[in-house]
Amino acid sequence: MKKRIFSGIQPSGNLHIGNYLGAIQNWVKLQKEYDSIFCVVDMHAITVPQEPETLRRRTIEIAKIYLAAGIDPKKCSIFIQSHICEHAELGWILNTITKIPELEKMTQFKDKSAKDSRESASAGLFDYPVLMAADIVLYDTQLVPVGKDQKQHIELARTLAQRFNHKFGETFVIPEAYTKKESENIMGLDDPTKKMSKSAKSEYNYIALNDDAETVRKKIKKAVTDSGSEVVYQEDKPALKNLINIYSLLADKTPKEVEKLFAGKKYSDFKTELAEVIIKFLAPFQKKIGELSDEKVLAIMEDGAKKVRPLAKKKLEEVKKKIGFIV
Ligand code: ATP
Ligand code: LTN
Numbered sequence: 001m002k003k004r005i006f007s008g009i010q011p012s013g014n015l016h017i018g019n020y021l022g023a024i025q026n027w028v029k030l031q032k033e034y035d036s037i038f039c040v041v042d043m044h045a046i047t048v049p050q051e052p053e054t055l056r057r058r059t060i061e062i063a064k065i066y067l068a069a070g071i072d073p074k075k076c077s078i079f080i081q082s083h084i085c086e087h088a089e090l091g092w093i094l095n096t097i098t099k100i101p102e103l104e105k106m107t108q109f110k111d112k113s114a115k116d117s118r119e120s121a122s123a124g125l126f127d128y129p130v131l132m133a134a135d136i137v138l139y140d141t142q143l144v145p146v147g148k149d150q151k152q153h154i155e156l157a158r159t160l161a162q163r164f165n166h167k168f169g170e171t172f173v174i175p176e177a178y179t180k181k182e183s184e185n186i187m188g189l190d191d192p193t194k195k196m197s198k199s200a201k202s203e204y205n206y207i208a209l210n211d212d213a214e215t216v217r218k219k220i221k222k223a224v225t226d227s228g229s230e231v232v233y234q235e236d237k238p239a240l241k242n243l244i245n246i247y248s249l250l251a252d253k254t255p256k257e258v259e260k261l262f263a264g265k266k267y268s269d270f271k272t273e274l275a276e277v278i279i280k281f282l283a284p285f286q287k288k289i290g291e292l293s294d295e296k297v298l299a300i301m302e303d304g305a306k307k308v309r310p311l312a313k314k315k316l317e318e319v320k321k322k323i324g325f326i327v
Helices: 017-030 052-069 086-095 100-104 107-116 123-137 148-168 213-222 238-251 255-261 267-291 294-323
Strands: 004-009 035-040 077-080 143-145 176-178
Touching: 004 017, 004 123, 017 035, 017 052, 017 143, 017 238, 035 052, 035 294, 052 077, 052 267, 052 294, 077 294, 086 123, 086 294, 100 123, 107 123, 107 148, 123 148, 143 148, 148 176, 148 294, 213 267, 238 255, 238 267
Parallel strands: 004 035, 004 143, 035 077, 143 176
Antiparallel strands: none
16 A cells, blocks of 8 residues: 655745745655645635635646646646535544644744734634644645645644544544755745745745746846855855755755866856756746646546545544544
């Protein structure tokens, strides 16, 4: 039996190369070996205000990104979270075994509610990690390929699965996060001490997956570098280390190979080449996205929902019986 992986992305903004390298690139590699389920998590997206038409457009856009990146719908199931109502139902049940301080310590909640001011943050934003735990454990997921910022949420999913099993008997598989050191935390181009983020104030923080060639050249040219002039991969040169990581992940070379490639060359030579490597990756990717029709993508997601629905129903029924609901 193949191991199961599950992951998802919110349709809540423009994706950037950090999302691609931290999550999607790994999914594409893992789909060969694992029984893979990938979700567009629209119910997570509405934990912050969304304009309905934009949410609809972005939901389809995320699915197109999965497909253009190489997720194969014949091997994997791709679906929209809100199409499987069992996620919300299991989320509710898991709420009842979650302790408030466990949610209060979540750094993503602290960051996001601080940004929007605590008073206006929704109860959904606070509860977000419980729904994420439900997404994961509903499918007996063993591995969850994500970026570093999501590890704390997966820790909670583990805690809740263990707590449920302990209280009601073996029901859930205990999931594990899957991350890669070089890609788990792609840093901002304008500030290598903070992760690349779509909610960053400046667009010079990230390369969006829909940036055109000129924008990529401009952003890479402006990216901060460290003192010195040699292209070296070192802890004390965080800006350069981040740029080398991006180069190596997109060009399928090790950081050491990239270092060698630019031995004796200047930062500016490296940056010019890096911009071209990014453009070479983005151009065919964007072309594929442009070729996918909304209808085709929606049909693929409906198909994905059909494949996973029986799994979700079966697991939820087991849960309901165990907690004493009449099913
Ligand atoms: P953002 O901060 O950009 O709004 P997010 O983490 O809130 O992103 P998503 O867009 O849903 O939300 O993230 C999708 C996936 O991309 C997750 O697995 C996340 O861990 C990963 N990811 C996000 N930013 C980075 C990054 N800078 N480096 C590596 N992985 C990342
Ligand atoms: N919180 C995640 C998105 C997400 C997810 C999941 C990831 C929702 N449910 C289940 C993995 C598994 C984020 O990236 N912001």
